[in-house]
Amino acid sequence: MKNNKITLSDGAGGKLSHNLIKKVFLSTLSNPLLNKLDDSAIIHSLPSNCCLAFTTDSYIVKPIFFPGGDIGKLSICGTINDLSVMGAKPLYISLSVIIEEGFEIEELKKIVTSIAEISKKAKVKIVCGDTKVAEKNAVDKIFITTSGIGIVDKKLNISGNNAKPGDVVIVSGTIADHGIAVLNARQKLGLKGNLISDTAPLNNLVEKILYKNDIHVMRDPTRGGLATTLNEIAEQSNVGIELVEAKIPIQKAVKTACDILGLDPLYVANEGKLVITAAPKDAKKILLAMKKHPLGKNSEIIGYITKKPKGVFLKTKIGGKRVIQMLEGEQLSRIC
Amino acid sequence: MKNNKITLSDGAGGKLSHNLIKKVFLSTLSNPLLNKLDDSAIIHSLPSNCCLAFTTDSYIVKPIFFPGGDIGKLSICGTINDLSVMGAKPLYISLSVIIEEGFEIEELKKIVTSIAEISKKAKVKIVCGDTKVAEKNAVDKIFITTSGIGIVDKKLNISGNNAKPGDVVIVSGTIADHGIAVLNARQKLGLKGNLISDTAPLNNLVEKILYKNDIHVMRDPTRGGLATTLNEIAEQSNVGIELVEAKIPIQKAVKTACDILGLDPLYVANEGKLVITAAPKDAKKILLAMKKHPLGKNSEIIGYITKKPKGVFLKTKIGGKRVIQMLEGEQLSRIC
Numbered sequence: 112m113k114n115n116k117i118t119l120s121d122g123a124g125g126k127l128s129h130n131l132i133k134k135v136f137l138s139t140l141s142n143p144l145l146n147k148l149d150d151s152a153i154i155h156s157l158p159s160n161c162c163l164a165f166t167t168d169s170y171i172v173k174p175i176f177f178p179g180g181d182i183g184k185l186s187i188c189g190t191i192n193d194l195s196v197m198g199a200k201p202l203y204i205s206l207s208v209i210i211e212e213g214f215e216i217e218e219l220k221k222i223v224t225s226i227a228e229i230s231k232k233a234k235v236k237i238v239c240g241d242t243k244v245a246e247k248n249a250v251d252k253i254f255i256t257t258s259g260i261g262i263v264d265k266k267l268n269i270s271g272n273n274a275k276p277g278d279v280v281i282v283s284g285t286i287a288d289h290g291i292a293v294l295n296a297r298q299k300l301g302l303k304g305n306l307i308s309d310t311a312p313l314n315n316l317v318e319k320i321l322y323k324n325d326i327h328v329m330r331d332p333t334r335g336g337l338a339t340t341l342n343e344i345a346e347q348s349n350v351g352i353e354l355v356e357a358k359i360p361i362q363k364a365v366k367t368a369c370d371i372l373g374l375d376p377l378y379v380a381n382e383g384k385l386v387i388t389a390a391p392k393d394a395k396k397i398l399l400a401m402k403k404h405p406l407g408k409n410s411e412i413i414g415y416i417t418k419k420p421k422g423v424f425l426k427t428k429i430g431g432k433r434v435i436q437m438l439e440g441e442q443l444s445r446i447c
Numbered sequence: 448m449k450n451n452k453i454t455l456s457d458g459a460g461g462k463l464s465h466n467l468i469k470k471v472f473l474s475t476l477s478n479p480l481l482n483k484l485d486d487s488a489i490i491h492s493l494p495s496n497c498c499l500a501f502t503t504d505s506y507i508v509k510p511i512f513f514p515g516g517d518i519g520k521l522s523i524c525g526t527i528n529d530l531s532v533m534g535a536k537p538l539y540i541s542l543s544v545i546i547e548e549g550f551e552i553e554e555l556k557k558i559v560t561s562i563a564e565i566s567k568k569a570k571v572k573i574v575c576g577d578t579k580v581a582e583k584n585a586v587d588k589i590f591i592t593t594s595g596i597g598i599v600d601k602k603l604n605i606s607g608n609n610a611k612p613g614d615v616v617i618v619s620g621t622i623a624d625h626g627i628a629v630l631n632a633r634q635k636l637g638l639k640g641n642l643i644s645d646t647a648p649l650n651n652l653v654e655k656i657l658y659k660n661d662i663h664v665m666r667d668p669t670r671g672g673l674a675t676t677l678n679e680i681a682e683q684s685n686v687g688i689e690l691v692e693a694k695i696p697i698q699k700a701v702k703t704a705c706d707i708l709g710l711d712p713l714y715v716a717n718e719g720k721l722v723i724t725a726a727p728k729d730a731k732k733i734l735l736a737m738k739k740h741p742l743g744k745n746s747e748i749i750g751y752i753t754k755k756p757k758g759v760f761l762k763t764k765i766g767g768k769r770v771i772q773m774l775e776g777e778q779l780s781r782i783c
Binding site for chain 2 (some may be wrong): 147167203207245263272334438
């Protein structure tokens with residue numbers, strides 16, 4: 112660190128790297144496993160009636176601070192959510208950062224503080240990490256990769272290939288909030304209204320509905336949006352999905368922003384939303400439980416799983432029906 | 448993919464991302480867990496008498512191809528080694544790549560092929576992954592983050608804080624090979640001799656010595672070199688380490704290169720070397736077993752753990768004694 116900025120030496124593995132790790136990371140994320148600073152964290156007790164869930168994601172969002180979050184919050188929530196939607200209870204997270212030379216220590220501290228806040232709230236522990244520094248212009252500010260370990264009850268069978276004809280499709284709230292918030296911040300579009308990212312950890316919401324209901328698929332519709340996630344489910348499960356446009360929750364300001372920008376909100380990223388397919392007998396019970404949770408208060412049944420035709424279809428508000436394909440090519444880059 | 452180059456769309460999470468993943472990653476790394484393409488890999492069976500080891504590292508090495516390896520081989524070996532030196536058997540690895548727009552598909556395939564080769568050789572499985580694409584000049588070619596899960600016998604207690612006065616210090620072969628090979632390739636120095644990176648997975652070598660001997664510490668001396676690793680051990684275990692310069696294996700060409708470049712080989716990175724401290728009663732047995740292994744044939748006892756003075760000291764060839772401190776500041780950036 113020099114003049115409160117990151118230097119190449121901070122990533123060279125020597126004394127300065129140790130100082131950076133102690134001052135910025137350990138002081139904020141401290142826990143007994145992380146503090147040992149060995150080459151791997153050793154986790155001693157795992158329940159024997161559980162499987163292990165393992166996931167990873169890299170985050171390159173631009174800008175790194177946006178309304179509703181930052182790259183730190185995003186990375187921890189993303190990994191928590193990838194575990195949660197497999198029915199896993201997230202427990203341990205690894206944190207690897209690649210930082211550009213000259214990056215402000217104050218900004219790094221803000222990001223690490225976000226990480227600490229979410230890990231406390233979601234009851235997960237950061238247990239191992241790595242810090243690399245690249246020279247100016249070799250990396251755009253900071254990239255973060257988080258991996259996560261969770262435990263899954265062996266009796267559960269939540270998977271993208273498990274959707275069954277007749278299932279209801281439920282979404283936990285308004286779509287496209289994250290993508291529009293990031294785009295508005297990045298391009299300084301100055302669009303008005305409540306354009307705030309929905310970045311949030313979904314593990315607590317998932318816990319409220321997971322065990323008492325016949326849930327078949329859970330997913331978080333991030334990059335590529337709701338449309339891409341539903342196409343993945345349709346393909347993996349070899350089923351059709353029929354959506355009712357009027358039922359899909361969307362904030363007015365987000366809808367307006369999408370209209371102005373020529374974006375289809377079905378393809379815009381979410382970072383704190385849950386999509387479920389579940390047996391129709393449990394639909395109302397699940398919906399009620401979700402609506403009671405702060406992160407699910409705008410939950411809606413938005414459609415149904417059908418045997419055929421395969422693919423995803425939308426009943427539009429004006430009475431038409433259109434095919435919803437997987438995102439073709441670029442809509443928004445560096446959204447997560 | 449366009450003209451055999453990566454496009455931003457390949458990282459947008461839609462159809463093109465799926466194509467890239469299927470064509471480049473799944474075709475090469477295929478295994479049942481990875482192929483499911485769910486948000487997390489679910490691992491069903493783990494022995495109940497074991498703890499879990501968990502580690503992560505990001506790789507930003509420059510150049511991405513160098514004599515003896517590439518960023519793919521390096522990333523998998525690095526994670527295997529971080530698990531191995533904790534006494535863990537590496538089992539599952541996650542792979543997250545951040546690619547620059549315009550990157551050649553052929554180069555990506557080469558890197559993924561290296562990853563596949565090492566994972567086959569070392570008997571680990573790539574079970575989950577992520578691919579992000581950043582625009583030109585936002586990332587220098589390709590960065591890779593790997594995380595790993597291994598299992599550790601509960602009876603073992605290998606840790607950096609476990610070195611005991613009287614222990615022998617053993618290194619598994621010549622030092623500084625990786626750093627000098629990368630530097631020579633990066634700067635096109637044209638230095639002659641056998642300047643090849645030692646990048647290799649150490650799990651098999653570790654298996655040969657782990658269970659029958661009283662080993663206290665294992666580490667792989669990467670960034671910051673042997674000197675930094677030994678300083679970490681001395682600090683964590685609150686002991687002294689006395690090294691004998693004449694015993695530290697180094698290739699002649701590497702020594703010459705260090706002399707020309709003004710680098711101290713003790714601070715230059717290794718990527719396939721093991722450092723051990725062990726009870727003196729087992730020293731000869733361990734050394735013999737290591738010398739029998741292809742990755743340990745140049746193993747040597749290079750020093751001893753002392754009660755005090757604390758820190759690391761080198762008995763030089765000319766009969767002096769000097770303090771070996773932790774790497775201060777930058778020696779070589781982007782070496783791993």
